[in-house]
Amino acid sequence: xxxxxxxxxxxxxxxxxxxxxxxxxxxxxxxxxxxxxxxxxxxxxxxxxxxxxxxxxxxxxxxxxxxxxxxxxxxxxxxxxxxxxxxxxxxxxxxxxxxx
Numbered sequence: 530x531x532x533x534x535x536x537x538x539x540x541x542x543x544x545x546x547x548x549x550x551x552x553x554x555x556x557x558x559x560x561x562x563x564x565x566x567x568x569x570x571x572x573x574x575x576x577x578x579x580x581x582x583x584x585x586x587x588x589x590x591x592x593x594x595x596x597x598x599x600x601x602x603x604x605x606x607x608x609x610x611x612x613x614x615x616x617x618x619x620x621x622x623x624x625x626x627x628x629x
Contacts, residue, residue, distance in 0.1 A: 547564075547575060547576055547579075547580055550579070550580050554575065557578050564576065565587075565588075567588070567591040567592070568591060568603065569592055570592070571620060573603065574591070588600050592609075594613065594614060596614050596616040597613050597614040599612075601613045605617075
């Protein structure tokens with residue numbers, strides 16, 4: 530089992546979980562699918578394989594790139610980066626990247 534954690538604003542450890550159902554991260558079994566990565570509200574998030582399978586419009590929860598509309602966003606060294614078109618912007622704004 531993979532355990533991913535981060536330190537919250539109050540200094541306590543927060544476990545990473547599915548944005549939609551709150552399920553704690555885990556290594557999916559063979560053929561179960563993989564966790565989807567994205568950004569929602571300017572924060573890096575994960576979507577579990579079950580939610581991807583059972584919620585047809587799960588990606589509507591994710592931020593979109595202002596340049597190309599893709600949901601393939603990542604937070605990289607303080608920047609919000611679109612993995613589809615390469616647009617990048619500082620993450621402080623909390624919004625999707627904008628080509629500049």
